[in-house]
Amino acid sequence: MHTVLLVEDNELNRDMLSRRLTRKGYRILSAEDGEQGVEIARRERPDLILMDMSLPVLDGWEATRRLKASEETRKIPVIALTAHAMTGDAERAYAAGCDDFDTKPVELERLLGKMQSALSNNLEDG
Amino acid sequence: MEHVHVEHVHGSFDSILVIFSYVVAVVASYTVLDLAERVTKAEGKGRWLWLCFGAVAMGLGIWSMHFVGMLAFSLPFPVAYDLMLVLLSVLAAMAASFVALYVVGRNRLTVGRLIGGGLLLATGISTMHYTGMAAMLIDIDYDPFIFFLSILIALVASVAALWLAFYFRKGGEQGEIWKKIGSGLIMGAAIVGMHYTGMAAAEFHPVVRAAISSSLVLDHKWLAYFISGGTLFTLGLSLFGIFISKRLSSKDSEIQDKTREIYLKNQELQSLNDHLEELVRERTAQLEKAHDEAIQANMVKSQFLANMSHELRTPLNAIIGYSEMLMEDAEDLGEPTFSEDLAKISKAGKHLLSLINDILDISKIEAGKMDLHFETCDVPGLVQDVLTTVKPLISANGNRLETSLAEGEITTDVTKLRQILINLLSNASKFTKEGTIAFEAARQARGRQDGYRFSVRDTGIGMTPEQLGRLFQPFTQADSSTTRKYGGTGLGLAISQRFCQMMGGDIRVESELGVGSTFECWLPIDPAKSEAAAGRQDAADAADSNHQVSILVIDDEPLSQQLIKRYLAKEGWTLAFAESGQEGLELSRKLRPKVICLDILMPSMDGWSVLSALKNDPELQDIPVIILSGTSDMQLGYALGASEFLTKPIKRDRLISIIDKYVPAGSEQSVLVIEDDAAASEMMARLLQKEGYAVTRAVNGLQALEKLAGEAPKLILLDLMMPEMDGFQFLAELRKREEWNDIPVVVVTAKTITQEDRLKLNGYVKGVIQKGTFSPATLLEAIQNSIGKIKEAGSDAHRSASGG
Numbered sequence: 001m002h003t004v005l006l007v008e009d010n011e012l013n014r015d016m017l018s019r020r021l022t023r024k025g026y027r028i029l030s031a032e033d034g035e036q037g038v039e040i041a042r043r044e045r046p047d048l049i050l051m052d053m054s055l056p057v058l059d060g061w062e063a064t065r066r067l068k069a070s071e072e073t074r075k076i077p078v079i080a081l082t083a084h085a086m087t088g089d090a091e092r093a094y095a096a097g098c099d100d101f102d103t104k105p106v107e108l109e110r111l112l113g114k115m116q117s118a119l120s121n122n123l124e125d126g
Numbered sequence: 127m128e129h130v131h132v133e134h135v136h137g138s139f140d141s142i143l144v145i146f147s148y149v150v151a152v153v154a155s156y157t158v159l160d161l162a163e164r165v166t167k168a169e170g171k172g173r174w175l176w177l178c179f180g181a182v183a184m185g186l187g188i189w190s191m192h193f194v195g196m197l198a199f200s201l202p203f204p205v206a207y208d209l210m211l212v213l214l215s216v217l218a219a220m221a222a223s224f225v226a227l228y229v230v231g232r233n234r235l236t237v238g239r240l241i242g243g244g245l246l247l248a249t250g251i252s253t254m255h256y257t258g259m260a261a262m263l264i265d266i267d268y269d270p271f272i273f274f275l276s277i278l279i280a281l282v283a284s285v286a287a288l289w290l291a292f293y294f295r296k297g298g299e300q301g302e303i304w305k306k307i308g309s310g311l312i313m314g315a316a317i318v319g320m321h322y323t324g325m326a327a328a329e330f331h332p333v334v335r336a337a338i339s340s341s342l343v344l345d346h347k348w349l350a351y352f353i354s355g356g357t358l359f360t361l362g363l364s365l366f367g368i369f370i371s372k373r374l375s376s377k378d379s380e381i382q383d384k385t386r387e388i389y390l391k392n393q394e395l396q397s398l399n400d401h402l403e404e405l406v407r408e409r410t411a412q413l414e415k416a417h418d419e420a421i422q423a424n425m426v427k428s429q430f431l432a433n434m435s436h437e438l439r440t441p442l443n444a445i446i447g448y449s450e451m452l453m454e455d456a457e458d459l460g461e462p463t464f465s466e467d468l469a470k471i472s473k474a475g476k477h478l479l480s481l482i483n484d485i486l487d488i489s490k491i492e493a494g495k496m497d498l499h500f501e502t503c504d505v506p507g508l509v510q511d512v513l514t515t516v517k518p519l520i521s522a523n524g525n526r527l528e529t530s531l532a533e534g535e536i537t538t539d540v541t542k543l544r545q546i547l548i549n550l551l552s553n554a555s556k557f558t559k560e561g562t563i564a565f566e567a568a569r570q571a572r573g574r575q576d577g578y579r580f581s582v583r584d585t586g587i588g589m590t591p592e593q594l595g596r597l598f599q600p601f602t603q604a605d606s607s608t609t610r611k612y613g614g615t616g617l618g619l620a621i622s623q624r625f626c627q628m629m630g631g632d633i634r635v636e637s638e639l640g641v642g643s644t645f646e647c648w649l650p651i652d653p654a655k656s657e658a659a660a661g662r663q664d665a666a667d668a669a670d671s672n673h674q675v676s677i678l679v680i681d682d683e684p685l686s687q688q689l690i691k692r693y694l695a696k697e698g699w700t701l702a703f704a705e706s707g708q709e710g711l712e713l714s715r716k717l718r719p720k721v722i723c724l725d726i727l728m729p730s731m732d733g734w735s736v737l738s739a740l741k742n743d744p745e746l747q748d749i750p751v752i753i754l755s756g757t758s759d760m761q762l763g764y765a766l767g768a769s770e771f772l773t774k775p776i777k778r779d780r781l782i783s784i785i786d787k788y789v790p791a792g793s794e795q796s797v798l799v800i801e802d803d804a805a806a807s808e809m810m811a812r813l814l815q816k817e818g819y820a821v822t823r824a825v826n827g828l829q830a831l832e833k834l835a836g837e838a839p840k841l842i843l844l845d846l847m848m849p850e851m852d853g854f855q856f857l858a859e860l861r862k863r864e865e866w867n868d869i870p871v872v873v874v875t876a877k878t879i880t881q882e883d884r885l886k887l888n889g890y891v892k893g894v895i896q897k898g899t900f901s902p903a904t905l906l907e908a909i910q911n912s913i914g915k916i917k918e919a920g921s922d923a924h925r926s927a928s929g930g
Contacts, residue, residue, distance in 0.1 A: 012444035020451050090499065105443035105479060108450065 002119060003027045005046040007037035007063065008081075009055050013104075017050070020108055034058025038066050041073050048119055050111075052104075053082045053093065061096040068097030077118040081106070143198030146351075147191045147321075152314030153361045154187020158227060159291050159306045159313075160368050165231035173231075180227045183364040185220025188251065188317055190357030192219070192258055195321045197353075211261035215254045222250020226284070230291045240292075244285030251317065252280045255324045265331040272327035279323050283316025402765070409762050410734060416757075417732055435486050439479070446475040484617040491624045491684075498628060500653065502537040505578060509567050512544055516551040524560040525584075531567045536578050537652045538629050546622040546633075550582040550645045553618065558586030561642070569651075571850075573829050576651045577631065583644040589637040591864075597635060598623040622647070624684075629653055634835070675702045676789045676820060678719035680710030680736060681754070682728040686774070690723065690754075693778045699789060700796055700820045700837070707731030711739055714746050721788045724768075726755035734766060741767035750788045754781075796820040797909065798839040800830040800856065801874070802848040806897070810843060810874070813902050814909070827851030831859055838869055841912055844891075846875040846883075854883075857890050870912040874905075 004026045008014040018028040029044055031037035035058040041049060049067070053060035060080060067073040079100045080093035090101045099121075100114050161180035165173060192215070229235070229243030255276075259266060290309040449472040456464035490496045509531055520527050536543075554563045563584045570579040589597070598620055623633045631649035676699045679690050687703050694701055702717055704710035707728055714722060722740065726733035733753065740746045750769035754776055763771045770784050797819045801807035811821040822839060824830035828851045830842075842860075846853035853873065860866050871890065876897040877883070887894070892912040895905060 010440050010444070013440065013447065016444055016447040016451060020447065020454075023454070104439055105446050105475075108447075 001025060001027050002047040003029060003044065004115070005029045005031065005037065005041055005044065005049045007031045007034065007049065007055065007060065008052045009033060010052075013052075017106060024112060032056075034060060034063030037063050038073075041067055041076060042070070045072070046076060047122070048115060049076055049078045050115075051078050051080055051098070053080055061092055064093070064096040064098055075122065077122050079111075079114055079118060138199075140198045143194055143351075144322075147194040147198060148314060148318050150187060150194060150357055150361075151191040151317045152310050153358060154184055154191065155287070155313030155317070156306055156310035157187060157361050157364050157368075158184045158223065158230070159309055160365060162227055162230040162291055164368055164371065165227055177224065177227055177231065179364070179367075181220050181224035183361060184223035184227065185216065186357055187361050188223060189216045189219035189254060189258075190353050191314075191317060192255055192321055193353055195318070195325065196258060196262075199325060208261045208263060211257050215258040215261065218250050218254035218257055222247045222254065225250060226288060226291075229288050235289075235292045240285060240288055243288050244281060247284035247288065248277065248281035251284065251320060252277050252324075255280075255321060259324070259328060267329040267331065268327045269329065272323060276320055276324035276327055279316070280320040283313075283320055287313040287316050406762065406765065409759065413726075413732060413734060413757075417727060417729075420727060421729060431486060431489055435482070438482050442475055442479050442482075446472055446479070449475065484621060487621045488617050488624075491621065491628075496625075496628065498539045498542070500537055501540055502535050503540045505534050505536055505567055506531045508536075508540060508544065509547070509565070509580075512547045512551065513565070516548055516555065519552050520555040520563055523555055523558060525555055525558050526562050528562060528564040529566070530564075532569050532578075534569060534578070534651075536649065538649055539625070542625040542629065543649065546625055546647055547580060547582075549618040549622045550580075550633075550647065554582050554584035554586065554643070554645070558584040558642070561585035570648065572648060572832065573825065575630075577648055578651060579646055579648045581644060581646045583642065585642040588639040588641050588643055590639050594635060594637055598633070675717040676700045676720045677723060677785060678702045678704065678710065678713055678717060678721070679723045680704045680707065680728075680733070681723070681725035682706055683725065686725065686754070689776075690781070693776075693781055694785065699785065700822070707733070707736040707739075710736055714740060714749065715743075719749060721785055722749055722751045723785075724751050724753050726753060726757055726759075734762070737763070737766045737768060752784060752788075795841070796822060796837070796839040798822045798824065798830060798833060798842045800824045800827065800842065800848070800853070801845040802826055803845070806845075806874075810905070813905065819909075827853065827856030827859065830856055834860075834866060838866060840869070841909060842869055842871045843909075844871050844873050844875075846873060846877050854886055857887070861890065872908050872912055 004021060006014060006018055006021070006028055008017065008030065009032050014030050014032070018030055021028050029040055029046055031040050034055045037049070037051065037055075038058065040046075051060045051064060055063065058066075060082075064078050064080070067076065067078060077099040078097065079102060080090075080096075080098040081102055081104050082090075082093065093101050100118055102111050102114055158180065161176065161183070165176045165180060193212075225243055225246040229239055229247075232239070287309075290312055293309075449468045453465050453468040453472065456462075456468060487496070509529070513527070513529065517527070551563070551565065561584060563582065566579075566581045566583075568579050568581075570577055619633070626633050626647055626649065629649055630653040631647065633645060633647045635643060635645050637643035677694060679687060679701060681687050681690070681703070682705050687705075691701060691703075702713055702719065704713045708731055710722070710724070713719075724733045724736055728736075733755065737751055737753070740749065740751060747767070751767070752770040752772060753763045753768045754772050754774060755763070756774045760771045769788070772781065772784065797814050799807055799810050799814070799821055801810065801823070802825050807823050807825075811823055814821045822833050824833050826848045831851075833839075844853050844856065851859070853875070857871065860869070860871070870892040873887065873891050873894045874897060875894065879887075879894060893908045895908055
C-alpha cells in the first residue's frame with residue numbers, strides 16, 4: 001500500500017479526495033498548509049505528494065521548492081493541483097520542481113493515472 | 127484837503143452789453159470745462175501746452191466779460207483808460223485761469239487743493255477786476271463793505287466753480303454736454319456776480335484828472351461790441367480746436383487701443399508658444415499616467431478573474447467530487463435511483479464548470495492574457511484521447527462516429543487543440559440526432575506551410591447563411607432559441623476560433639440547413655516555422671505578397687480590429703493590422719499605406735508616440751493619420767499632426783466617409799492574381815499596381831480561396847494549370863459561394879483551350895488571354911472591360927491607361 005500525502009487547505013476537498021483515494025487503496029496523510037505539508041513529508045516520507053498550489057502560510061510552490069531542496073524529501077514525486085484558469089500555473093509548478101501537474105476539479109480517473117505513473121517512475125528511478 | 131462839493135455819480139448800465147457780458151462769461155466757463163477734460167487726458171508736454179492754451183482762452187474770456195461789463199457801465203462823462211493797467215488786468219485773468227485749469231485738470235481733488243485753487247482764482251479775478259477799474263482815468267472811491275463782499279463772492283464763486291467743474295467732469299459720460307453747459311452757466315453767473323458787486327462798490331468822482339488824452343477816449347459802446355465779439359470768436363475757435371483735437375485723440379486712442387490689443391495678443395501667443403512644448407509634455411505625462419492606470423486596472427481585472435476562478439472552482443470541486451463519490455457508494459449499495467440523481471448533480475456541476483471555464487477563457491483572450499504552451503504530440507494519440515472523452519456525448523443522441531486518422535506529429539498547444547476538437551465534436555453531437563459524425567485528421571499544406579486539417583462533418587440540423595455569419599462571435603449562438611434548446615454559452619466556437627488563430631491556423635465552416643455542417647480546423651504543423659501567427663496574419667500576408675495596402679490599422683484591441691475590418695473590408699479597401707505601436711511603425715515603412723488609423727491607448731508605445739514618430743519621419747510624414755481614440759484630446763492630436771480625429775465608439779458611416787476623403791473607394795480596385803509561376807505573377811502585379819490597382823497574389827486555387835475569405839477583389843486573374851488546386855477546380859469552388867459569383871474572372875493561360883475546356887469555362891469567365899500573345903495593353907484592356915461593367919468606370923486614370 002502506497003502512502004500519499006495530500007496537502008490541501010479546503011476542508012471539503014481534502015475530505016472528499018482523501019476518502020476517494022482511501023477507497024482506491026491508498027493510505028492518506030493530510031496537511032492543511034504548506035508548512036505542515038513539508039513537516040509531515042519529512043517525518044513520514046510518503047511515496048507521493050498531492051500538492052494544492054494556493055495554500056496559506058507557505059504556498060505550494062514554495063513548499064515544493066523546499067521539499068526538492070532537501071536531500072531527504074527530494075525523491076518523493078510531487079503532483080501539483082491547480083485551477084487551470086490561472087495562466088502560467090503549470091510552468092510555475094514545474095519550475096518549482098513538481099513532477100506532474102493536474103487541474104482541479106479533480107477527475108479521479110485522470111488523477112489516478114498520473115499518480116500511478118509517478119509512482120512507477122519513482123520506483124524505476126529508485 | 128477840503129471836499130467842497132463831493133459829487134457822487136452813479137452811472138447807468140447798458141442792458142444789452144450786460145447780457146452780452148454774461149454770455150461771454152458762460153462761453154468762457156464752458157470752454158474751461160471742456161479744456162479741463164482735455165488737460166486731464168493729455169500727458170507730459172502736451173498737458174502743459176493745453177494748460178497754457180486754456181489759460182489764455184479762459185483768461186481772455188473772463189477779462190473780456192469784465193471789460194464788456196465795464197463798458198456797459200456808462201458814466202455821464204467820458205472816461206479814458208490806462209493801457210498798461212488794462213493789459214495787466216488781462217494777465218491777471220490769465221494767471222487766474224491757469225490756476226483754475228490746473229486744479230480742475232487733476233484726477234483727484236483734495237479740500238486743500240480746492241480752497242487753495244479757489245483762493246488763487248479769486249485773487250486773480252479780483253486783481254483783474256480792480257486793476258481794470260484802476261485803469262480808468264477817474265477817481266473811484268470804494269464802499270469797503272461791498273468791496274469785501276465782492277472779494278468774498280469771488281472766493282466763493284471760484285471755489286464753487288472749481289468744485290462744480292471737477293464734479294461734472296468726474297460725473298461720467300452720460301449727459302456730459304448738459305452738465306458742462308449747466309456748470310458753465312453757474313460759473314458764468316459767479317464771475318458776473320463778482321464783477322457787478324465790485325462795480326456796485328465803486329463810487330465815481332467826475333474830477334477830471336490832469337492829463338486826459340483825448341485819443342484814449344473811445345466810443346465805449348462800439349469798443350464793447352468789438353471786444354466781446356472778438357473774445358467770443360477766440361473762444362469759439364478754442365472750442366473748435368478742442369473738438370478737432372478730441373476727434374483726433376479719439377482716433378489716436380482707438381489706434382492705441384488696437385495696438386495695445388495686438389501687443390497683448392502677441393504676448394499671449396508668445397507665451398502659448400513657450401508653453402506648448404510644456405503642455406505637450408504635461409499631456410504626455412498625464413497620458414502615461416492614465417495608461418499606467420489602465421494597465422493597473424487590467425492587472426486588477428486579471429487578478430480578479432484568477433481569484434474568481436479559484437473561488438468558484440473550489441466549491442464546484444467539492445460538489446462534483448462528493449456526488450461522484452456517492453454515486454460509487456450508491457452503486458455498491460445497489461441503489462440505482464440515488465445513483466441516477468447523483469449523476470444529475472454531477473453532470474450539472476460539470477456543466478457549470480464548463481460555463482465558468484468558457485467565460486474565463488474568453489475574458490482572458492480579450493484581455494490578451496491567454497498564453498500558449500507549445501509541445502509536440504502524436505496526432506492519432508491526441509485524437510484518440512479526445513474521442514474517448516466525447517464518445518458518450520456522441521452516442522447519447524444515437525449518432526454513429528466515423529474516423530479517419532493520418533499518422534504524424536504536430537507542435538501546438540495541446541490542451542487548446544484538445545479543447546477545440548472537443549468543442550467541435552460536442553457541437554456536432556449536440557445538433558445531430560441519429561446521424562453520422564465523421565472525424566478526419568489529415569495532413570494538408572496551405573501555401574508554403576505544412577499543417578493538419580481536423581474536420582468534423584455531421585448530418586445534423588445545419589445552419590442558414592445568416593447564422594453562419596454570426597457563428598464565431600462571442601455570446602451568440604445560431605439563434606437565441608438554440609440556447610434554450612441546446613444550452614451552452616455560445617462561447618465555445620468563438621473561443622475555438624480565437625485559439626486556432628493564436629496558434630497560426632483557423633476554423634472554417636460550411637453548412638446547409640437541414641443537411642448538416644462541416645467544421646474544418648487547420649493548424650500549422652509547427653508554428654515556429656510559420657511566419658504568421660494570430661492577428662499578424664493579415665499584415666504578414668499583405669507584406670509578403672507585395673500587396674498594396676490602402677489602410678493600416680494600428681490598434682492593440684483585437685475587438686476593435688475586428689470591428690474596423692468588418693466596417694472597411696466590404697468597401698474594397700485593402701487593410702493591414704498592427705497590434706502595437708512598434709509594429710505599426712515597421713509596417714508603415716514596409717507597406718506605405720495610404721492612410722493610417724491609429725489607436726491612442728496602447729501598451730508600451732502609445733498612439734501619441736507613434737504619431738510623432740510618423741510625423742518626424744520624412745518618408746512617412748505625408749501619410750494622413752486618422753486617430754481613433756477613446757480619449758477626446760483633439761487639440762493634442764491635431765497639434766501633433768493628425769489629419770482626423772474620431773472618438774470611440776466609432777460610427778461606421780463616419781469612418782467610411784472620412785477614409786473615403788483620403789482613399790476614394792473608386793480609386794482602389796483590387797485584383798487577385800492566381801498564378802504559380804513567380805515571374806509571370808510578379809509581372810502582372812507590377813503592371814496592375816502601376817495602373818493604381820491593389821493587387822493580391824496567390825500561388826494556387828487553395829491559397830486564392832483563403833485570400834477571398836478575407837475580402838473579395840474586384841477582379842480575378844486566373845491561371846489554369848497550377849498545383850494543389852487548378853483553375854478549373856478553383857472556379858468550381860468559387861461558384862459555390864453566392865457572394866463570389868459576381869467577381870469577374872479573366873483566365874490568363876498558356877494552355878491551349880480545347881472545346882471541352884471552353885465548355886467548362888463557358889459562362890464563368892469574362893475572357894481568356896493566351897500567355898505569350900498578350901501585351902500589357904491587351905491585359906489592361908481586358909481588365910478595364912471586366913471591371914468597367916461593375917463600376918461605372920468613374921476613374922479617368924483607368925480609362926486613359928487603357929489607351930496606352
